[in-house]
Amino acid sequence: MSISPEQAQAYWKENLRIIYTYLAVWFVASYGCGILFVEQLDAIQFFGFPLGFWFGQQGSIFVFVVLIWMYVASMNKLDEKYDVHE
Template identity: 60%
Template sequence: MSDKQEKATAYWKENLKYLIILLVIWFVVSFGCGILFREELNEIRLGGFKLGFWFAQQGSIYVFVVLIFVYVRLMNKLDKKYGFDE
């Protein structure tokens, strides 16, 4: 196996690790906070709205957008680490 192939394999494995972690975070926030933990979160109010309702309607979207920026930053670091940056 060539050095280039080994770097590409390591790059892909690390990329998948980042993807899985970020998707789990998104799942926990969107499904967990919006559906599973809704009753407990509804005890807290945010801007006059129950927090469980807020996560179901807007919070998971905000978290998703933040995760996109986190992913971009992680991938830029990963590109530099493995020499795939431009």
């Protein structure tokens, strides 16, 4: 535990920012495209799917997978930056 309290606080702040950013994408891809704005998006055809329907049943899941891996990469970088990695 060599990290100073100020450092720990800065690390936590950046950590929270990363979480907010990714959760915003998570929300838009699922609740936004798949539920709230689904009717507007359905007017667009996407590889044979109405786009809103595609987001609800396929697209959001692909986004989730990519999201987690991007988060893993971001956090690994952050851990290195603050030297708190294992």
